Amino acid sequence: MKALVPDDARRLAALHAMCFSGAEQWSEESFAGLLQQKQVFGLGDGDGFILGRVVADEAEVLTLAVSPPLRRQGRARHLLAEFCEEASRRGAMGIFLEVAADNTSALSLYESADFQRVGQREGYYGPNRTALVLRRESGFQTGLGLFFDANTSSKMESAIPSFRDLLYRSGMKPVSSLSHEDASNRPVSIRLGAMEVRLAESEEEIRAAQDLRWRVFYQEMAAQPTPEMAAEQRDFDRYDEICDHLLVLDGQKVVGTYRMLRRSVAVVNGGHYTAGEFNIKPVLDYPGEILEVGRSCVDADYRTRGTMQLLWQGIAAYVFHYNISLLFGCASLPGTDPARIALPLSYLHYHHLAPPALGVRALPERYVDMRRLEAHQVDPRLGFASLPPLIKGYLRLGGFVGEGAVVDSQFNTTDVCVLVKRETISDRYLKHYERRSGESEI
Numbered sequence: 001m002k003a004l005v006p007d008d009a010r011r012l013a014a015l016h017a018m019c020f021s022g023a024e025q026w027s028e029e030s031f032a033g034l035l036q037q038k039q040v041f042g043l044g045d046g047d048g049f050i051l052g053r054v055v056a057d058e059a060e061v062l063t064l065a066v067s068p069p070l071r072r073q074g075r076a077r078h079l080l081a082e083f084c085e086e087a088s089r090r091g092a093m094g095i096f097l098e099v100a101a102d103n104t105s106a107l108s109l110y111e112s113a114d115f116q117r118v119g120q121r122e123g124y125y126g127p128n129r130t131a132l133v134l135r136r137e138s139g140f141q142t143g144l145g146l147f148f149d150a151n152t153s154s155k156m157e158s159a160i161p162s163f164r165d166l167l168y169r170s171g172m173k174p175v176s177s178l179s180h181e182d183a184s185n186r187p188v189s190i191r192l193g194a195m196e197v198r199l200a201e202s203e204e205e206i207r208a209a210q211d212l213r214w215r216v217f218y219q220e221m222a223a224q225p226t227p228e229m230a231a232e233q234r235d236f237d238r239y240d241e242i243c244d245h246l247l248v249l250d251g252q253k254v255v256g257t258y259r260m261l262r263r264s265v266a267v268v269n270g271g272h273y274t275a276g277e278f279n280i281k282p283v284l285d286y287p288g289e290i291l292e293v294g295r296s297c298v299d300a301d302y303r304t305r306g307t308m309q310l311l312w313q314g315i316a317a318y319v320f321h322y323n324i325s326l327l328f329g330c331a332s333l334p335g336t337d338p339a340r341i342a343l344p345l346s347y348l349h350y351h352h353l354a355p356p357a358l359g360v361r362a363l364p365e366r367y368v369d370m371r372r373l374e375a376h377q378v379d380p381r382l383g384f385a386s387l388p389p390l391i392k393g394y395l396r397l398g399g400f401v402g403e404g405a406v407v408d409s410q411f412n413t414t415d416v417c418v419l420v421k422r423e424t425i426s427d428r429y430l431k432h433y434e435r436r437s438g439e440s441e442i
C-alpha cells in the first residue's frame with residue numbers, strides 16, 4: 001500500500017469531495033499542508049485512503065474515504081488495519097478517532113475493528129449532529145513500565161491524560177458531575193464531587209501549597225532545603241508572591257498544586273524562574289501572552305487519574321481564560337547524573353527538539369549536552385517510556401524541549417525546558433473546546 005505524499009493532495013481532495021459534504025470537506029491545500037507535517041502520515045490512493053497522525057504515544061485517524069463505486073470490497077478495513085500497524089510502529093499506544101453518530105457504515109467498520117466508544121460530543125458536526133469518540137489500543141505495549149521512580153510514577157503514569165483526553169473530558173463532562181462555580185469571577189473553577197480545582201485565594205492556601213511542595217520535593221524526593229526552608233518546613237521562594245497557585249483540593253485539603261506565572265506579571269516583577277537555567281529570549285519574543293509553569297506536585301495519596309485530570313483541566317481552563325499562546329517551564333528528570341538518564345535526555349533531543357524559532361538553550365555555564373547516546377541508539381518507544389509522567393503529558397500536548405539540560409543540585413534533578421505552543425493544540429478539538437468554553441463551560 002502506498003504512503004501518501006504532498007503531491008497526492010489534489011487526488012485526495014477530489015475523492016474527499018465525493019465522500020463528504022459542507023464543512024467536512026477538505027481542500028487540496030489542507031491535504032498538502034497536513035502531508036507536510038512530520039507527525040502526519042497516510043496510506044492509499046485516489047480510490048481510497050486514510051490519513052492520521054501520531055503525537056507522542058497516541059495516534060489519531062483524521063479522515064478515511066473510499067470511492068463510492070469501490071465500497072464494500074474490504075478497502076477501508078484494509079486501510080484501517082495498515083494504519084493501526086504503522087501507528088504502532090511509530091510508537092502509538094492508542095488510536096483515537098471521531099465519527100458522526102449517524103454514520104452507520106463507518107461506525108460498523110470501526111466497531112468491528114475493536115474501536116470502542118469512549119465519549120460523545122453533542123452538536124460537534126453541526127446542530128443535532130453528534131460525534132462519537134472511539135478508541136482502541138494500538139496493540140503495542142512496552143511491558144517495561146518506567147525506568148525510575150517506579151513507586152510514585154507508575155500510578156501517575158496512567159493518570160496523565162493526553163491533552164485530547166483532557167479536551168474530550170472538558171468538553172463532554174456531564175454537567176451534573178462537573179460544575180463550574182462562579183465561572184464568571186474565577187479564572188479556574190472546576191468541581192468533581194468533593195474535589196475542586198481553583199487558584200489559591202488566601203495566604204493560608206498558598207502556605208498549604210508550599211507545605212505540600214515541602215513534603216513532595218524535600219521529604220520524598222530529597223531536594224536540599226535552604227536553612228530558612230528547613231526551619232519552616234515549607235518550600236518557598238520569591239516567585240511565590242507573584243505567581244498564581246493552582247490548587248487541587250479535597251474538601252479543604254490541598255492535594256495538588258502547580259505554580260503559574262504570566263508574562264504580563266513577570267515583566268513587572270523581575271522576570272521568569274526558568275531564565276535562571278535557560279536563555280528564554282525566543283520565548284519572550286513570542287507574540288501574545290505566555291505562561292510559565294512549574295513546581296507541580298501531587299500528594300502521594302492522591303496520585304490517581306482523577307487528581308491528575310483535575311490538575312490538567314485546571315491548566316487548560318487557565319490557558320483559555322488568559323488566552324495563553326505559549327506555555328513553558330522547567331521540567332525535571334530525577335537525579336543529577338546525566339549518564340544515568342542518557343536515554344530520556346537523548347530521546348528528547350532527537351525527537352522533540354523545539355524548532356529553531358523557539359530555540360531555547362540552556363545557559364552556557366550550565367549547559368549539559370542531551371545527546372548522551374547516538375541517534376541510532378535511541379529506540380523512540382523505549383525513549384518515550386523512560387520519561388517521567390509529567391514530561392509525557394507535555395509531549396502529548398504537542399510540546400517540545402529546548403536544547404541542553406541543566407543540573408539542579410538543590411532539587412536533585414536534571415531539568416529540560418518544555419515548550420507547548422497553543423497553535424499545536426489548536427486543532428478541531430481545541431476549537432470545539434473554545435466554543436464550549438465561550439458558552440461558559442469553563
Ligand SMILES: CC(C)(COP(=O)(O)OP(=O)(O)OC[C@H]1O[C@@H](n2cnc3c(N)ncnc32)[C@H](O)[C@@H]1OP(=O)(O)O)[C@@H](O)C(=O)NCCC(=O)NCCS
Pocket residue numbers: 019020063064065066067070071072073074075076077078098099100103104105106108109110112
Ligand atoms: C465508511 C467507508 C470508509 C467504508 O469503506 P468500505 O471500503 O466500503 O468499507 P469495507 O468494504 O472495508 O467495509 C468494512 C466494514 O464496514 C462496514 N460497512 C461498510 N459499509 C457499510 C454499509 N454501507 N452499511 C453497513 N456497514 C458498512 C461493514 O461492517 C463492513 O464489513 P463487512 O463488509 O464485512 O460487513 C466508506 O463508506 C466511505 O468512504 N464513506 C464516506 C466517508 C466516511 O464516512 N468516512 C469515515 C469518516 S469517520
